[in-house]
Amino acid sequence: AQTVTQSQPEMSVQEAETVTLSCTYDTSENNYYLFWYKQPPSRQMILVIRQEAYKQQNATENRFSVNFQKAAKSFSLKISDSQLGDTAMYFCAFATEIQGAQKLVFGQGTRLTINP
Amino acid sequence: EAQVTQNPRYLITVTGKKLTVTCSQNMNHEYMSWYRQDPGLGLRQIYYSMNVEVTDKGDVPEGYKVSRKEKRNFPLILESPSPNQTSLYFCASSLSGTLTYYEQYFGPGTRLTVT
Numbered sequence: 001a002q003t004v005t006q007s008q009p010e011m012s013v014q015e016a017e018t019v020t021l022s023c024t025y026d027t028s029e030n031n032y033y034l035f036w037y038k039q040p041p042s043r044q045m046i047l048v049i050r051q052e053a054y055k056q057q058n059a060t061e062n063r064f065s066v067n068f069q070k071a072a073k074s075f076s077l078k079i080s081d082s083q084l085g086d087t088a089m090y091f092c093a094f095a096t097e098i099q100g101a102q103k104l105v106f107g108q109g110t111r112l113t114i115n116p
Numbered sequence: 117e118a119q120v121t122q123n124p125r126y127l128i129t130v131t132g133k134k135l136t137v138t139c140s141q142n143m144n145h146e147y148m149s150w151y152r153q154d155p156g157l158g159l160r161q162i163y164y165s166m167n168v169e170v171t172d173k174g175d176v177p178e179g180y181k182v183s184r185k186e187k188r189n190f191p192l193i194l195e196s197p198s199p200n201q202t203s204l205y206f207c208a209s210s211l212s213g214t215l216t217y218y219e220q221y222f223g224p225g226t227r228l229t230v231t
Binding site (some may be wrong): 004006009014031032034042043044047050091093095096097100101102103104105106107109 | 124147149151154156157158159160161164166172204206208210213215219220222224225228
């Protein structure tokens with residue numbers, strides 16, 4: 001079974017600092033995708049960044065970047081120059097295909113607070 | 117505007133009173149799915165549908181039913197709600213159910229409270 005673990009239930013940093021959220025996953029699959037979703041107080045699920053497992057290069061989207069360590073099954077999210085609007089719950093997620101159907105598995109979430 | 121809509125957004129009900137949460141997408145997506153979100157557990161899949169009239173159980177299907185009579189709609193039915201079904205529910209859709217089209221688009225969520 002696929003599992004995703006986020007070991008940091010809560011984190012808090014000052015505005016403009018850099019923060020890293022941790023995520024590990026467990027799978028025997030070779031073909032999969034990894035995601036970070038942001039859930040602000042509005043509760044909307046917003047895709048922040050994605051990483052294809054077959055790509056060695058780490059994905060980057062503006063201030064958001066990942067450190068993908070395939071052998072270690074680790075997928076951390078780095079937020080640079082953090083902003084107040086980054087305050088949200090962040091979910092790490094893993095997608096693979098099980099019996100012909102895509103399967104999306106989420107971690108427990110990390111509540112990130114950016115302080116002014 | 118391409119979107120997934122859910123109704124109602126908030127619902128407070130009593131134990132045993134049947135309810136339906138509707139989900140609709142306007143993107144002609146084949147794949148649709150329901151998740152529940154609980155503190156400390158993240159989002160867990162309840163049911164999914166690969167296409168019209170094709171549905172299957174996710175990880176936590178007990179106490180729920182779904183149907184997919186039309187491509188755009190995927191209602192979630194609680195025949196006899198119980199307090200342990202108090203949760204935040206999300207509907208999501210994807211172009212296809214295969215991993216090739218991995219991106220799922222989420223609805224705004226439905227906060228359900230069962231007393």
